[in-house]
Amino acid sequence: xxxxxxxxxxxxxMVLAIMDENGKILQKSTIPTKxxxxxxxxxxxxxxxxxxxxxxxxxxxxxxLDQGSADYGCIMxxxxxxxxxxxxxxxxxxxxxxxxxxxxxxNAAALAEARLGAAKGKESCLYVTVGTGIGGGVxxxxxxxxxxxxxxxxxxxxxxxxxxPMPRGVCPYHPHCLEGLASGPSIEKxxxxxARELPEHHxxxxxxxxxxxxxxxxxxxxxxxxxxxxxxxxxxxxxLLPMIRQKTVSLLNGYIAHPAVDDGLNHYIVAPGLxxxxxxxxxxxxxREAEQRGGNRRG
Amino acid sequence: xxxxxxxxxxxxxMVLAIMDENGKILQKSTIPTKxxxxxxxxxxxxxxxxxxxxxxxxxxxxxxLDQGSADYGCIMxxxxxxxxxxxxxxxxxxxxxxxxxxxxxxNAAALAEARLGAAKGKESCLYVTVGTGIGGGVxxxxxxxxxxxxxxxxxxxxxxxxxxPMPRGVCPYHPHCLEGLASGPSIEKxxxxxARELPEHHxxxxxxxxxxxxxxxxxxxxxxxxxxxxxxxxxxxxxLLPMIRQKTVSLLNGYIAHPAVDDGLNHYIVAPGLxxxxxxxxxxxxxREAEQRGGNRRG
Numbered sequence: 153x154x155x156x157x158x159x160x161x162x163x164x165x166m167v168l169a170i171m172d173e174n175g176k177i178l179q180k181s182t183i184p185t186k187x188x189x190x191x192x193x194x195x196x197x198x199x200x201x202x203x204x205x206x207x208x209x210x211x212x213x214x215x216x217l218d219q220g221s222a223d224y225g226c227i228m229x230x231x232x233x234x235x236x237x238x239x240x241x242x243x244x245x246x247x248x249x250x251x252x253x254x255x256x257x258x259n260a261a262a263l264a265e266a267r268l269g270a271a272k273g274k275e276s277c278l279y280v281t282v283g284t285g286i287g288g289g290v291x292x293x294x295x296x297x298x299x300x301x302x303x304x305x306x307x308x309x310x311x312x313x314x315x316x317p318m319p320r321g322v323c324p325y326h327p328h329c330l331e332g333l334a335s336g337p338s339i340e341k342x343x344x345x346x347a348r349e350l351p352e353h354h355x356x357x358x359x360x361x362x363x364x365x366x367x368x369x370x371x372x373x374x375x376x377x378x379x380x381x382x383x384x385x386x387x388x389x390x391x392l393l394p395m396i397r398q399k400t401v402s403l404l405n406g407y408i409a410h411p412a413v414d415d416g417l418n419h420y421i422v423a424p425g426l427x428x429x430x431x432x433x434x435x436x437x438x439x440r441e442a443e444q445r446g447g448n449r450r451g
Numbered sequence: 452x453x454x455x456x457x458x459x460x461x462x463x464x465m466v467l468a469i470m471d472e473n474g475k476i477l478q479k480s481t482i483p484t485k486x487x488x489x490x491x492x493x494x495x496x497x498x499x500x501x502x503x504x505x506x507x508x509x510x511x512x513x514x515x516l517d518q519g520s521a522d523y524g525c526i527m528x529x530x531x532x533x534x535x536x537x538x539x540x541x542x543x544x545x546x547x548x549x550x551x552x553x554x555x556x557x558n559a560a561a562l563a564e565a566r567l568g569a570a571k572g573k574e575s576c577l578y579v580t581v582g583t584g585i586g587g588g589v590x591x592x593x594x595x596x597x598x599x600x601x602x603x604x605x606x607x608x609x610x611x612x613x614x615x616p617m618p619r620g621v622c623p624y625h626p627h628c629l630e631g632l633a634s635g636p637s638i639e640k641x642x643x644x645x646a647r648e649l650p651e652h653h654x655x656x657x658x659x660x661x662x663x664x665x666x667x668x669x670x671x672x673x674x675x676x677x678x679x680x681x682x683x684x685x686x687x688x689x690x691l692l693p694m695i696r697q698k699t700v701s702l703l704n705g706y707i708a709h710p711a712v713d714d715g716l717n718h719y720i721v722a723p724g725l726x727x728x729x730x731x732x733x734x735x736x737x738x739r740e741a742e743q744r745g746g747n748r749r750g
Contacts, residue, residue: 292596297591299591300671300719303673308672309669311610370608370673371673374607375591375674376597376600377598403625406624409513412599
């Protein structure tokens, strides 16, 4: 039996797992994300305890995913200062001596949803997590999209809702971006109550779903994914999904004539099929791919 | 020598060409787009005059591009009523008896730009035409994107510019979509003068470039193309491109740290490399691909 390491590297916590070749989780651990000099040794110890064949990482970004770049596998201009420019992939590759696959946490989750989850059998999907931040991953033609850098989603511009009491969001970069207006912290700042505690019939949810509908309609018109999967802490409020579907249909206003729209997007804008395991499962898939590519070592 | 038919099927005109196997145009004709019973016989006569090996069509949409659908190759809910539900690909395939490749006009143009034009050597690009309408095509992982339907781009929502004297656009579907606020007709309605005649230092261009910058920044954050190519009649006003670049950088506001942004997007948001030939060249490439797939006939 072969073993694989899977790491969901988040800005607040690291989820580490050892999986077997069937994708079964044999061991799992969650540790807080501190500075690299503290967190890296802990993670290396975890992954060194078994003879893994490869490691897959779904990491918080922005990441350098350009395999032709000297900085391939490094974290880029993150506000998490101790991790800025940290050579995440190179260090794991050198210390563990195994192939390492890397993508954004959300591209990893999107990959898992496309291969094994809600979008299984589809060639494309958009996966978005709505929580402390907002981020998205994109699969097209069966593979994660990188392009110039990688999909980001959180900082797309949205039009402030007319009845939003806080039309300038909490993002320090952009007055009207999705993360600034619809992330968990923006909800809490706007209403003084966390997304978890706000009652179902609070006006907060009309505004929240209006912003997320702008994302969905824009994605449908722009790159036309075969499915949109919304996960993350805020989406745990299950009544949100139907509100988002309805408002997306309204925004499209009949322009996209497709059975999925006639169906009210009930099978198009959906919850993750892998529940909260999309990210770690995606990291496992990245490990498998890194092993297949072989080595993945340079220099 | 083999011959290929290429058709750029637009809502106002049809551009027809016969090309040799090197992509050289041997014969070209432009006819107005009238109703199918008038225009189809003319086009069929043109393409029947030589023994073509395959036909490629870049067509106005929306198109059904789902090869598993019974309506594959048909035009969908277009406002051009005589063409609504017209079985464009099936009729050409039956009457000409050759393989027929079909994609949207803008996906065809994007494909040509990615293979032979400004984005040559890149795996992804966004091509947008800004003219009578606004539409966009997307190449990712080297291939045109379809997904649920196909990229559309024109009807994405934008935030009205604060100083726009006509903040409600001309689109009958959406009050604030890009096509409604930034297409040639919207410019003409807003200022009473056509985009071609408006002087360079008219405030119109500040507003126009602000809307197109919203498109560019949104695309960069959403699916991160390796290049954005802006063509079409309105983009013939060459001073627009630098204005769009500058405003896109402002909108990103430092969030995407990449050499292309540091460079002011001068080599990232660009004019078509194939000038006005992207569409017909893309149709030719679709013909070549249809021939390679072989037959492409069903039923």
